[in-house]
Amino acid sequence: MTFSRIGGTGRYLPERVLTNADREKIVDTTDEWIRTRTGIEERHVATDDEQTSDLCVNAAKIAMADAGVDPQDIDLIVIGTTSPDLLFPNVATIVQHKMGIPACAAFSLETACSGFIYAISTADKFIRAGDTKCALVIGAEIITRLIDWEDRNTCVLFGDGAGAVILQPSEEQGIMSTHLGADGQYKDLLYYPVGVSNNLAAAGVGDSRIMMAGNEVFKVAVKTLASIAQTALDANNMTLDDVDWLIPHQANLRIIQAAAKRIGMPMEKVIQTVQMHGNTSAASVPLALDVGIRDGRIKRGQTLLLEAFGGGFTWGSVLLRY
Ligand code: UT7
Numbered sequence: 476m477t478f479s480r481i482g483g484t485g486r487y488l489p490e491r492v493l494t495n496a497d498r499e500k501i502v503d504t505t506d507e508w509i510r511t512r513t514g515i516e517e518r519h520v521a522t523d524d525e526q527t528s529d530l531c532v533n534a535a536k537i538a539m540a541d542a543g544v545d546p547q548d549i550d551l552i553v554i555g556t557t558s559p560d561l562l563f564p565n566v567a568t569i570v571q572h573k574m575g576i577p578a579c580a581a582f583s584l585e586t587a588c589s590g591f592i593y594a595i596s597t598a599d600k601f602i603r604a605g606d607t608k609c610a611l612v613i614g615a616e617i618i619t620r621l622i623d624w625e626d627r628n629t630c631v632l633f634g635d636g637a638g639a640v641i642l643q644p645s646e647e648q649g650i651m652s653t654h655l656g657a658d659g660q661y662k663d664l665l666y667y668p669v670g671v672s673n674n675l676a677a678a679g680v681g682d683s684r685i686m687m688a689g690n691e692v693f694k695v696a697v698k699t700l701a702s703i704a705q706t707a708l709d710a711n712n713m714t715l716d717d718v719d720w721l722i723p724h725q726a727n728l729r730i731i732q733a734a735a736k737r738i739g740m741p742m743e744k745v746i747q748t749v750q751m752h753g754n755t756s757a758a759s760v761p762l763a764l765d766v767g768i769r770d771g772r773i774k775r776g777q778t779l780l781l782e783a784f785g786g787g788f789t790w791g792s793v794l795l796r797y
Pocket of ligand 1: 504509512588629692730786
């Protein structure tokens with residue numbers, strides 16, 4: 476049986492860092508409020524001349540070097556993002572061109588904060604079907620371009636970044652299961668009010684902002700992240716004792732803690748990066764994965780449970796042997 480397995484990882488965060496103290500200068504907020512309500516201390520914010528594809532390229536180069544693969548080896552690019560360079564061509568083709576990757580399947584998908592989980596789940600299926608030998612999978616955002624810097628409800632939360640993974644076929648166990656889900660009835664709790672077929676002429680993108688009923692999103696996020704973790708374990712006849720690391724979407728430390736508590740996962744086994752990165756939407760899970768690998772906590776052979784939740788609502792999990 477062929478599995479898909481992670482051959483290498485990489486991450487890129489824009490150099491510009493904004494601390495909570497920087498935020499205090501812009502809106503009516505405090506470092507204390509941001510830390511106690513979200514856990515966030517700082518976040519990286521792209522400069523005007525950086526595009527999402529640039530973040531992707533920087534993360535991808537590191538992941539490819541880690542896996543020992545060249546641009547010629549890549550035959551699938553899948554990118555989860557809500558903040559592509561352009562509406563079309565899709566950002567994966569822009570990354571392909573910038574990196575000199577030969578013609579291959581390249582597409583992006585927009586499932587908000589679950590973007591990377593959807594992307595890696597899709598690539599896993601391509602590999603197991605025998606269609607792909609080397610997939611470049613990325614979660615990337617310059618989500619701060621969609622923020623109103625004067626809206627304190629959201630401007631303290633988000634940050635930019637990209638995390639990349641090389642996924643390859645293997646006879647050794649890699650990805651064991653993927654579970655994806657969505658429920659469109661929650662659209663009005665978290666959305667961006669401008670799209671191509673909706674409001675584009677009436678309100679330019681620059682005049683709009685992310686709309687979020689934070690408190691209600693919080694409650695559904697905790698319940699969903701807890702229940703999808705359990706679903707993944709049940710599907711594999713595993714318990715939490717079998718999992719070395721939980722790598723959840725990094726939106727809010729209190730959400731991560733509450734979801735972990737619900738399923739009985741000790742926080743020592745949860746990778747946490749929200750403090751340094753803020754909520755980077757589709758980039759948050761691959762960024763946290765790479766942080767855990769590079770700082771030596773995550774080791775080859777260990778079992779990882781990745782999970783995410785975001786606008787839509789969308790959600791998903793990936794259980795894998797690293
Ligand atoms: O990425 C996936 C989707 N996103 C999420 O999962 C985010 C989910 N939600 C959250 O993380 C939290 O709900 C927030 C961090 C957004 C808000 O935390 P909260 O504990 O739910 O606060 P709240 O919305 O209940 O607001 C409490 C108060 C309000 O004041 P009043 O109405 O009680 O007087 C807000 O106006 O805090 C106020 N507030 C702020 N105060 C200082 C909201 N933002 C700020 C701020 N600084 N930045």
